[in-house]
Amino acid sequence: MSDIHKSYNQTSLTATHAATTAGTAGTAAHHGPSRPLTLLLAGGAGLAVASLYYSQPMLGVLAADIGASDRAIGFVPTLTQLGYALGILLLAPLGDRYDRRSIILIKLVVLMVALLAGGLAPSLALLLGASLVIGLSATLAQDIVPAAATLAHETRRGKVVGTVMTGLLMGILLSRVVSGFVAEHFGWRAMFIAAAMGVALIGIAIWRGLPRFAPTTSLSYAALLASLLDLLRRHRALRHAALAQELLSMGFSAFWSTLAIMLHAAPFHLGSAVAGAFGLAGAAGALAAPLAGHLADRKGPELVTRIGTGITTLSFALLCLSPFFSPVGQLWLLGVGTVAFDMGVQTTLIAHQSIVYGIEPGARSRLNAVLFVSMFIGMAAGAALGSALLAQWGWMAVTGMATLASLAAFGVRYWAAKTRHTRK
The missing domain is CATH 1.20.1250.20 (MFS general substrate transporter like domains)
Known part of the structure; x- marks a missing residue:
């Protein structure tokens, strides 16, 4: 741990230095994100985390249509949640090592493809694989929240983070209601495909509106993960x-x-x-x-x-x-x-x-x-x-x-x- 601590002192940047080297992100951090950008981040976090819950109200329809037992179909939400937990542990720390904007955009693309794959999956095995990837890539919500905190001035950080978290929580709240309705009237595949299209649209908006972020450390991936315990x-x-x-x-x-x-x-x-x-x-x-x-x-x-x-x-x-x-x-x-x-x-x-x-x-x-x-x-x-x-x-x-x-x-x-x- 002492090596990691030493590496912190050598490689971690202060918030002021990160802001001044991040170009447009530095300007945003000084003045705080605009209201439209804050709402855009809230929408992105909400759509990302909603992907974790779309399948839950549709499991009965899913099992009958894809020919799976009730026990087997239960692995769909299980793998989605497992992927999310693993993603938070293994992928979220990368936001300090690389440009958060790039990470968010990459995960948006992966999430869109995974949702499409889930909607088109001809078998349970492929649906389970897509569910795991959906969980992993949905962790972009946990990249968006630190991004909002970085852009916000310290005197407004709580309000900005609270607004983004409102979007995230509304995504959790509305996902089950929307997916249940869509699955009943249009089928479960339509829900996955519609979700993919929604992610694509919010991804274009984030690509156009979100500034770049300077990395704040040059730690290797192994040291980055080890630093979690050091931080604690x-x-x-x-x-x-x-x-x-x-x-x-x-x-x-x-x-x-x-x-x-x-x-x-x-x-x-x-x-x-x-x-x-x-x-x-x-x-x-x-x-x-x-x-x-x-x-x-x-x-x-x-x-x-x-x-x-x-x-x-x-x-x-x-x-x-x-x-x-x-x-x-x-x-x-x-x-x-x-x-x-x-x-x-x-x-x-x-x-x-x-x-x-x-x-x-x-x-x-x-x-x-x-x-x-x-x-x-x-x-x-x-x-x-x-x-x-x-x-x-x-x-x-x-x-x-x-x-x-x-x-x-x-x-x-x-x-x-x-x-x-x-x-x-």
Whole structure:
């Protein structure tokens, strides 16, 4: 690790130097991205991440049309998510080594081709291969967010990142709704092809509107990946952000991975459509993103993390009380609690991104990779733990675990603020 640290000192550029050597990107970074460019980046992030979720509502139609079993067709979304996780770990750090604009454009082309391949796939094997590549290339969303942070002035970084994250979250929210509708009326292949055309159009706009970015390090690829651990070791703020967001993600994932099963059982006996309707609560998180970013710019992201983790903890604690209500009352409580905890989780994520992007400007892509890999670890653990708790002890155990995980995240943020003031 000492060699990597030494290499940092020799090769990493400061934010000011990167801005002055990046040509048009330097100008944008000084004044901040224009409103149209910010919205363009938000749209690009949304379309990219939406590609991860198009297949989920179409699996039944897919299985029947392509002649696959229910078990086999389940590998389509699995490989897509696996590709995304691997892409964040193995590809996202390249944004510090090469021009981010070039990386984004290359991934856009690959994503378009992969979506077309998925839509035209004659067999399950080819569809699975396309799904993996879709996940890998959809990580361009994790290149767009650091690009927006680099272009934004530090006094507006939270608001700009929040706006781009709104696009990303809306992509997650609307992808399932749109793909379900298109697949029902025009077929599942039409959805993949339409998605490819959308990616092509946004790619042309990004090619015309996004400036170039100067690399901020000349580390080799192996050293670049090794530096992820070095960043985590050297920066206390990164460790706190990664741990707190991982804990929140555990509760978040445990809730969503068990909600449909809980609603399907007594006393509700509700179908998947109702469980999907609760996903519209994600709109609350999307709307909260720019507000959280603006508040982080004005009051500081540390305060916003404590507000977000506090809201999440109280929301899950409220959901623990649902068994004491009538079935109708439980549904209302679920609706209110879902909106509230989703706002809390997304608010905290925006604040954590503001903190992380300010740690080391020359390593923003790698810092972003560490944060999101931690989130994926938390989500995977939460899904597994939530399913086990629901089967063994019921819904109250799931919400109880989510409450404790969120409370632990609040404790991390409280401790981070306390130790920071003590060091001062």
